[in-house]
Amino acid sequence: MSRTLIALLREGLPAEAVLTDPDVTSAYSHDMASFCEAGTPAVVVLPRTVEQVQHVMRTATELRVPVVPQGARTGLSGAANAGEGWVVLSLVKMDRILEISPVDRIAVVEPGVVNAVLSRAVGEHGLYYPPDPSSWEMCTIGGNIGTASGGLCCVKYGVTAEYVLGLDVVLADGRLMSTGRRTAKGVAGYDLTRLFVGSEGSLGIVVRAVLALRPKPPQQLVLAAEFASTKAACDAVCKIMEGGHVPSLLELMDRTTVKAVNALAHMGLPETTEALLLAAFDTPDPVSDLAAVGALCEAAGATQVVPAEDAAESELLLQARRLSLTALEAVKGTTMIDDVCVPRSKLAEMLDGVERVAEKYGLTIGVCAHAGDGNTHPTVCFDAADPDEARRARDSFDEIMALGLELGGTITGEHGVGVLKKEWLAREIGPVGVEMQRAVKAAFDPHSLLNPGKLF
Amino acid sequence: MSRTLIALLREGLPAEAVLTDPDVTSAYSHDMASFCEAGTPAVVVLPRTVEQVQHVMRTATELRVPVVPQGARTGLSGAANAGEGWVVLSLVKMDRILEISPVDRIAVVEPGVVNAVLSRAVGEHGLYYPPDPSSWEMCTIGGNIGTASGGLCCVKYGVTAEYVLGLDVVLADGRLMSTGRRTAKGVAGYDLTRLFVGSEGSLGIVVRAVLALRPKPPQQLVLAAEFASTKAACDAVCKIMEGGHVPSLLELMDRTTVKAVNALAHMGLPETTEALLLAAFDTPDPVSDLAAVGALCEAAGATQVVPAEDAAESELLLQARRLSLTALEAVKGTTMIDDVCVPRSKLAEMLDGVERVAEKYGLTIGVCAHAGDGNTHPTVCFDAADPDEARRARDSFDEIMALGLELGGTITGEHGVGVLKKEWLAREIGPVGVEMQRAVKAAFDPHSLLNPGKLF
Numbered sequence: 001m002s003r004t005l006i007a008l009l010r011e012g013l014p015a016e017a018v019l020t021d022p023d024v025t026s027a028y029s030h031d032m033a034s035f036c037e038a039g040t041p042a043v044v045v046l047p048r049t050v051e052q053v054q055h056v057m058r059t060a061t062e063l064r065v066p067v068v069p070q071g072a073r074t075g076l077s078g079a080a081n082a083g084e085g086w087v088v089l090s091l092v093k094m095d096r097i098l099e100i101s102p103v104d105r106i107a108v109v110e111p112g113v114v115n116a117v118l119s120r121a122v123g124e125h126g127l128y129y130p131p132d133p134s135s136w137e138m139c140t141i142g143g144n145i146g147t148a149s150g151g152l153c154c155v156k157y158g159v160t161a162e163y164v165l166g167l168d169v170v171l172a173d174g175r176l177m178s179t180g181r182r183t184a185k186g187v188a189g190y191d192l193t194r195l196f197v198g199s200e201g202s203l204g205i206v207v208r209a210v211l212a213l214r215p216k217p218p219q220q221l222v223l224a225a226e227f228a229s230t231k232a233a234c235d236a237v238c239k240i241m242e243g244g245h246v247p248s249l250l251e252l253m254d255r256t257t258v259k260a261v262n263a264l265a266h267m268g269l270p271e272t273t274e275a276l277l278l279a280a281f282d283t284p285d286p287v288s289d290l291a292a293v294g295a296l297c298e299a300a301g302a303t304q305v306v307p308a309e310d311a312a313e314s315e316l317l318l319q320a321r322r323l324s325l326t327a328l329e330a331v332k333g334t335t336m337i338d339d340v341c342v343p344r345s346k347l348a349e350m351l352d353g354v355e356r357v358a359e360k361y362g363l364t365i366g367v368c369a370h371a372g373d374g375n376t377h378p379t380v381c382f383d384a385a386d387p388d389e390a391r392r393a394r395d396s397f398d399e400i401m402a403l404g405l406e407l408g409g410t411i412t413g414e415h416g417v418g419v420l421k422k423e424w425l426a427r428e429i430g431p432v433g434v435e436m437q438r439a440v441k442a443a444f445d446p447h448s449l450l451n452p453g454k455l456f
Numbered sequence: 457m458s459r460t461l462i463a464l465l466r467e468g469l470p471a472e473a474v475l476t477d478p479d480v481t482s483a484y485s486h487d488m489a490s491f492c493e494a495g496t497p498a499v500v501v502l503p504r505t506v507e508q509v510q511h512v513m514r515t516a517t518e519l520r521v522p523v524v525p526q527g528a529r530t531g532l533s534g535a536a537n538a539g540e541g542w543v544v545l546s547l548v549k550m551d552r553i554l555e556i557s558p559v560d561r562i563a564v565v566e567p568g569v570v571n572a573v574l575s576r577a578v579g580e581h582g583l584y585y586p587p588d589p590s591s592w593e594m595c596t597i598g599g600n601i602g603t604a605s606g607g608l609c610c611v612k613y614g615v616t617a618e619y620v621l622g623l624d625v626v627l628a629d630g631r632l633m634s635t636g637r638r639t640a641k642g643v644a645g646y647d648l649t650r651l652f653v654g655s656e657g658s659l660g661i662v663v664r665a666v667l668a669l670r671p672k673p674p675q676q677l678v679l680a681a682e683f684a685s686t687k688a689a690c691d692a693v694c695k696i697m698e699g700g701h702v703p704s705l706l707e708l709m710d711r712t713t714v715k716a717v718n719a720l721a722h723m724g725l726p727e728t729t730e731a732l733l734l735a736a737f738d739t740p741d742p743v744s745d746l747a748a749v750g751a752l753c754e755a756a757g758a759t760q761v762v763p764a765e766d767a768a769e770s771e772l773l774l775q776a777r778r779l780s781l782t783a784l785e786a787v788k789g790t791t792m793i794d795d796v797c798v799p800r801s802k803l804a805e806m807l808d809g810v811e812r813v814a815e816k817y818g819l820t821i822g823v824c825a826h827a828g829d830g831n832t833h834p835t836v837c838f839d840a841a842d843p844d845e846a847r848r849a850r851d852s853f854d855e856i857m858a859l860g861l862e863l864g865g866t867i868t869g870e871h872g873v874g875v876l877k878k879e880w881l882a883r884e885i886g887p888v889g890v891e892m893q894r895a896v897k898a899a900f901d902p903h904s905l906l907n908p909g910k911l912f
Contacts, residue, residue, distance in 0.1 A: 103801040148643040177888045183797040184829035186866040187604040187654045194650035198643045215700030238559045244671030341639040345559040373640035410642040432633045443895035
């Protein structure tokens with residue numbers, strides 16, 4: 001069977017695009033999530049053209065072999081994990097930027113383009129592609145679309161979904177479908193484009209995307225504010241948003257995270273603070289916007305408010321924030337990164353609850369958060385070699401999701417469901433929701449060959 | 457059958473919520489589109505609660521009677537038209553604003569809330585609900601969601617879809633499903649929320665919506681620029697967008713439209729101009745933004761550039777634009793309003809083509825356009841009592857859509873497909889696209905009872 005599969009794949013793919021050496025293919029078995037099952041794929045294919053992708057899907061359908069599409073495998077939910085004997089369809093070789101139009105403010109790209117490569121390329125035209133997940137130097141646009149990823153920019157600029165105008169998709173049976181548009185507006189039929197965004201490769205293979213761009217904003221200026229409690233920092237967040245401000249970034253790091261970042265990178269961040277809030281503006285007059293926000297921070301009890309003097313200082317503060325997850329991973333070797341998003345009015349309750357969970361399970365849980373969006377990343381630090389601690393880590397991870405749902409939030413603001421949160425998706429959307437999600441899946445993938453077992 | 461239907465409906469609805477008098481129900485048979493078939497409904501129901509909507513759908517499913525949901529019936533594609541013997545499910549009595557939260561920047565509303573009522577209510581909290589279709593004083597949020605409507609604001613603020621975070625939906629069989637979220641971000645499963653936006657009531661009945669709001673921007677200031685050709689005006693549009701400007705409005709009216717507005721409302725607009733461009737900014741410094749845009753207009757050949765002196769003058773210019781469709785209707789009694797959206801780089805070619813079509817068919821076709829989005833409304837003016845002219849109107853309407861598709865555009869930027877553009881949807885999205893749209897429909901509505909025969 002596996003031999004037939006590989007022989008058939010080779011009929012439509014060049015030799016170097018079909019990898020079967022287990023030492024090589026095993027590297028493609030999973031993404032960056034902890035605690036997610038993964039199997040060894042039968043084969044990894046690296047197509048360079050739409051026709052080659054169609055050939056892969058036709059072959060997979062003919063032989064009824066499951067396929068998982070992959071980008072850079074930087075995902076955090078196991079959505080890109082292979083099953084035993086599956087085909088891994090890696091899109092990283094389809095990495096051309098096909099078009100950048102400053103008048104139409106769009107880019108047309110293949111799925112394997114790295115986010116940072118696109119960002120820099122459009123920047124040269126005075127344009128801006130906002131979505132900026134932490135992995136932006138590695139992750140691909142196809143992966144960003146598959147997982148509907150977010151980043152630091154979302155509080156002002158929204159998530160990946162808002163930048164995908166149209167897609168070319170290879171369906172399970174190998175047929176090619178175009179969705180959406182390359183125009184600024186369009187409502188011709190059901191919005192299948194958006195359906196594919198965040199579908200984790202379970203409905204079709206994205207082979208081309210039309211992305212919306214914005215004019216490049218002015219360089220943002222950052223302010224750091226220290227608080228003696230996370231509650232005070234969250235109050236500041238609410239006051240800032242209630243006050244009608246539109247920061248380009250509004251991030252929170254708790255003390256555990258600040259200490260971890262200092263330990264990793266000697267950044268000299270203030271370790272006495274319970275919560276460090278970073279706010280930024282990319283407006284015409286960021287100094288006065290930061291002054292207004294600084295005053296709101298002080299009114300909410302900030303012990304110190306330090307605006308960055310210039311772009312270099314701003315960049316340093318952002319670097320500290322971007323290092324957070326890596327730094328927390330260094331604490332005990334392994335992390336489980338929650339991704340609960342709550343209404344921002346519930347942010348203080350959420351962080352308070354996370355602290356209680358950490359105490360209850362005797363664990364270190366650092367929190368960094370896209371505070372302006374209410375999107376928290378409580379990060380459980382543990383020693384994977386200690387079975388009891390690993391069990392407690394898993395339990396606390398779940399308890400944090402339960403808390404998020406209680407507060408009217410969602411189990412995932414930007415990392416997706418994958419394997420990691422399947423049970424939790426069902427809890428969030430309920431049995432009718434799951435049934436309709438499954439019905440949509442069946443409409444696109446009647447033999448359940450596209451990344452089966454993910455999401456639900 | 458009809459008697460059984462009405463008796464069963466009355467079991468779960470108060471007497472005044474079930475209308476059967478044909479003189480009354482016939483008023484509910486269609487929306488504002490021309491040339492769209494419509495039948496007389498068997499009954500009009502006006503539920504006030506979710507439970508009543510569920511009762512209607514359970515009854516309809518039991519008896520296999522089609523249902524069309526309706527708001528204010530201001531749609532322009534026949535999407536709200538009834539079929540003979542159908543149930544009209546009018547949501548206008550479910551018109552409560554349930555919540556407005558300045559911290560979370562959301563509103564929770566029932567579907568029958570009128571757009572302008574919501575806009576004013578959130579305005580009192582310093583908030584802004586951008587989508588502003590021309591019918592905003594009449595149309596309902598439920599209708600806006602069903603048709604994915606746009607408006608003048610879209611060039612900066614996007615369309616209705618971008619403001620719908622979560623929905624409660626009654627499915628065809630009467631079950632209640634919640635989609636989406638009330639948080640700023642969320643990627644838990646397929647984006648069914650977005651699937652319902654623009655689905656023209658064909659997938660389920662929206663009974664509650666969580667809407668995203670923005671902080672209220674400063675009052676916008678408008679500039680008018682006159683051009684001796686539509687091409688020059690379109691060049692200005694391209695230069696403005698290419699230059700990285702973010703106007704809150706960028707509208708075009710051709711000479712036919714300007715004259716029609718003057719004839720209707722004696723606005724004193726300049727009739728010698730071939731194209732009048734309106735640009736606006738709601739930025740902190742609109743005067744300097746307008747100056748920059750004014751200079752670009754002049755460079756593109758504007759014969760006159762007149763910035764409004766104040767808010768009152770700005771409002772007058774907007775009124776002229778908002779009157780366009782009504783004014784064009786007055787020209788010969790009836791209009792067919794196209795809604796073709798092209799990449800803005802193709803706007804000049806589009807308008808040029810429309811002129812050729814008007815000449816070819818010997819018709820008056822006025823064009824107003826959301827120029828910044830490339831979204832044109834070529835409006836065919838004709839005498840419906842003249843069969844030959846009516847036929848030419850219909851043919852020219854189609855030819856304009858063909859031109860839009862040729863230029864890489866879409867047949868509908870914001871008015872939807874409904875009955876009017878069914879054949880054209882198929883041309884735009886192709887057979888695979890139609891098949892997958894139908895598969896999605898079947899997943900939600902296996903007996904095809906929800907507004908059947910619309911879209912495809």
